[in-house]
Amino acid sequence: MSKPHILICNDDGITAPGIQNLTEAVKSFGHLTIVAPDSPQSGMGHAISVGKPLRLYESQLAHGRTGWACSGTPVDCVKLATGVLLKEKPDLLVSGINHGANSSISVVYSGTMSAAMEGAIEGIPSIGFSLCDFSHQADFSASQEIVKIIVERALNNPMPTGTLLNVNIPALPLDQIKGIRITRQAIGRWVEEFDQRIDPAGRPYYWLTGKFKIEDDGLDTDEWALANGFVSVCPVQFDLTAHHALPSLNHWNMHLP
DSSP: OOOOEEEEEOSSOTTOHHHHHHHHHHTTTSEEEEEEESSOOTTOTTOOOOSSOOOEEEEEOGGGOEEEEESSOHHHHHHHIIIIIOSSOOSEEEEEEEESOOOTTHHHHOHHHHHHHHHHHTTOOEEEEEESOOOTTOOOHHHHHHHHHHHHHHHHSOOOTTEEEEEEEOSSOGGGOOEEEEOBOOOEEEEEEEEEEEOTTSOEEEEEEEEEEEOOOOSSBHHHHHHTTEEEEEEEESOOOOGGGHHHHGGGOOOOO
């Protein structure tokens, strides 16, 4: 049997250390295609480029590899990879390794996870990886080993239809990571503040600041796992239907005259 074809994307940009480490981690599993934004696209969510052209540039990467830099968003990268560059659907899509966590509600804003979600929408088994360290000099050595474990399992075990995996890795040495936990997304939110400043022309401008507030004390959440030294593997779906709410709303059904 031929080796699987793995599509690699991210949101931090094609030169980010995270995607270089992700590529190193999966290189032995199969044939690689790397498509990533030509500049950082964090927080873009599932944005796509409409009304402007997209460009792909062949890019020379570390260790003599060649990838493609895309002028658009992380989701644009996946769409161009599957619609233009590749003749067949890849066997797996991996996105990341993101610089910083994508746990709890952050998954909604994450370009890393949106690239993986686009892959899942297109029927590709997809995984987003994030390291809980925002530093450009973060140590990805433990993350590489975790990626290898998760990717091997994903290639050998079919993922449930309509789902993808959100993998968050604590910023710890490998010998201090306690294990891997299947989790649910913690209930939490960002409490935003806007720091108002004045530009040289006397006009106000704003920097978005704030902090994360967790509202969940469950022992089965991604936030709990990370706080207690575990890798969090949270299955995510792109079906946004609130299925649990349907019974309570069914009495709204009616025939109009």
